[in-house]
Amino acid sequence: MYISNTKLIIREIRIMKKLIAIDLDGTLLSSNLDISAENIQAIQHAQKAGHIVMICSGRAPEDIKVVIGQTPLQCPLAGSNGTMVVADGKLLSQISINKDTVKSIASILDEKKYPFKLYTNQGIFVASSWTDRMNVFLDENPEVSKHLTSKEYKMVTEQPKETDTLKLFDHIDHVLKLEGIAIQKFFIPTISGKTELTSTIEEIDGISVTTSGPFNIEIMDTNGHKGNGIRVMAEYFNIPIENTVAIGDNFNDVPMLKTAGLSIAMENGDPAVKEIADVVTLTNNEHGVAHAIEKYVLANS
Incomplete structure (x- = not known):
């Protein structure tokens, strides 16, 4: 009976595991182009709770690595608007223009x-x-x-x-x-x-x-977008798409916002982007990413 309960608990933990896809500019980065201590801490808390946090940005993968390298964070990424997806040092997907x-x-x-x-x-x-x-x-x-x-x-x-x-x-x-x-x-x-x-x-x-x-x-x-980035990463980590969360602010974020189980727009985001999102968090200068993770991921966990 004890073993059966343990297996049930493990299964429930796996079901609750989420993939959180976060945009950089206008989202994770402040207007000063830095990542606040509050955002870093919230991401680390999510990772410690067993969730996967990825960066999904229009920036090139090399540029994303430089930005994240200035922090203690380690995250898989989807660069160039989700056309290059990288995790565990492996290129998972690459979509190129003819x-x-x-x-x-x-x-x-x-x-x-x-x-x-x-x-x-x-x-x-x-x-x-x-x-x-x-x-x-x-x-x-x-x-x-x-x-x-x-x-x-x-x-x-x-x-x-x-x-x-x-x-x-x-x-x-x-x-x-x-x-x-x-x-x-x-x-x-x-x-x-x-x-x-x-x-x-x-x-x-x-x-x-x-x-x-x-x-x-x-x-x-036409197949290269952030929606592809979050799908490839979810499949790699065996996370159902309904257990994914996307946080962004602009039009290149729309495909991943529409793909994710929960879409979160930044308060500083484009009005049309906020309109399609499930919920709206605080601005990028008010640690909106941290607020979103704590309210919609960690609190529910």
Whole structure:
């Protein structure tokens, strides 16, 4: 009888185990781009309680690792909007844009002189013309400049320097010829709302267009999104999708919010995103992630 009860308890604990997918910018990160002690502590409490906490961000996996590496946290991740899913040092899933499609998108961007970045399985690639194009873009769209601090303005207009994970290129063909290269995402600064550029790109088959902020668009394969990221991770850890929780603030978070068993939007999130979420937590500057974990995960546990 004792063994039977023990098995029942273990089974109940497994049923209660949850996967919590957390966005970075505007969600886990404050406006100062740091992770508060309160958020760190809540994540650690969730992990100690047996839950899995993953980071699901539009940032590249390498960038996510740098951010999390500045804290004591260790979490599996889904980078580049869920197109690259990594856990226990293993690549669980990779969804890339067809190379012919990549050339078509790049051709449109080059014709319109838009600055852009490529998120790939070999790091981030930035066009060598980034600074010139970015300066023209900001001159033509002064409303964007108004929302940038002097530090941010300098960061976005400075010519990027090559590192192990950031590389410059002159033409898209130079990237596509690299052995084993796979491109997961285009990141393009743009103005808010549906632009002529967005409309043109959306006519291309096999891709989806989203945004992680008011002044950018992001392009992935139609199957590449954060909903895929949370599904792959849930399957890996054998967690039913109804036992998943997603926390986010912007449109690129919508697929995972719609996929998760419980969707939580940040108070500072876009109104349309808050509208589709099950519940709304505090802002990213009020430790909204900690509040959500404590109220909707740990309290229920």
